[in-house]
Amino acid sequence: MEHKSPLETLINTREPAWPDVLSWIDSATNKVEILPVTESKARETLYEVQVTTRSPMGAIIFNSGGILIDQGWIRILGSGHPKMNRTLHSWNWDKTLFQDNSSGYLLVADDAVGGYFAVNGGGLGSDKGKTYYFDPATLKWEPLDITYTEFLLFCFEGDLADFYKDLRWDNWQQEVARLDGNHVFNFFPMLWTKEGHDIHKVSRKEVPVEEQYSFNQHILQQLEGEK
Numbered sequence: 001m002e003h004k005s006p007l008e009t010l011i012n013t014r015e016p017a018w019p020d021v022l023s024w025i026d027s028a029t030n031k032v033e034i035l036p037v038t039e040s041k042a043r044e045t046l047y048e049v050q051v052t053t054r055s056p057m058g059a060i061i062f063n064s065g066g067i068l069i070d071q072g073w074i075r076i077l078g079s080g081h082p083k084m085n086r087t088l089h090s091w092n093w094d095k096t097l098f099q100d101n102s103s104g105y106l107l108v109a110d111d112a113v114g115g116y117f118a119v120n121g122g123g124l125g126s127d128k129g130k131t132y133y134f135d136p137a138t139l140k141w142e143p144l145d146i147t148y149t150e151f152l153l154f155c156f157e158g159d160l161a162d163f164y165k166d167l168r169w170d171n172w173q174q175e176v177a178r179l180d181g182n183h184v185f186n187f188f189p190m191l192w193t194k195e196g197h198d199i200h201k202v203s204r205k206e207v208p209v210e211e212q213y214s215f216n217q218h219i220l221q222q223l224e225g226e227k
Contacts, residue, residue: 028156035065084181
């Protein structure tokens with residue numbers, strides 16, 4: 001196990017990034033909801049993830065339970081809240097983070113249709129530090145060629161309608177607004193199949209996000225095995 005920095009060295013009071021994040025949210029063109037923070041969980045998560053509050057990632061962990069974008073379509077992980085009871089650390093544990101602290105990438109956000117955003121730690125490509133999107137319609141990690149900070153700006157003011165044009169159905173807003181950050185939509189036929197390509201012709205149901213993640217991993221292992 002590698003040595004962890006004490007919490008006090010991670011809390012940067014001189015140059016915290018949270019004021020920057022708040023100013024980006026102030027000028028956001030997409031709907032943004034900051035989930036209230038629980039101080040004990042914030043401190044614990046910051047310590048486990050080992051990022052400083054001088055970074056936007058550390059600032060979001062330390063100052064929010066997470067951030068919901070566009071009625072909760074995108075959920076940016078923070079230090080957890082009843083609406084999204086996953087923390088950036090707990091969600092990655094046993095998925096990308098293991099006892100030896102190895103990590104090929106870090107899951108930092110996800111969306112209502114079972115897509116995931118991750119910062120590349122070297123396991124997704126040579127562009128370490130850049131953000132990738134796991135597309136539920138292709139089951140592949142797509143490089144976005146943006147940093148975590150640029151990903152936040154994309155969430156706050158990017159053209160989400162264009163990015164998700166094949167993954168949104170008519171009147172999705174009402175359904176997504178009722179969904180919390182612990183659930184996602186599961187589609188049938190599955191979006192990556194030939195029959196599931198048209199989002200308007202598939203049925204959908206709410207499932208726990210953990211269940212959908214495990215299901216995706218299972219499918220990926222099966223597809224790998226068939227190669």
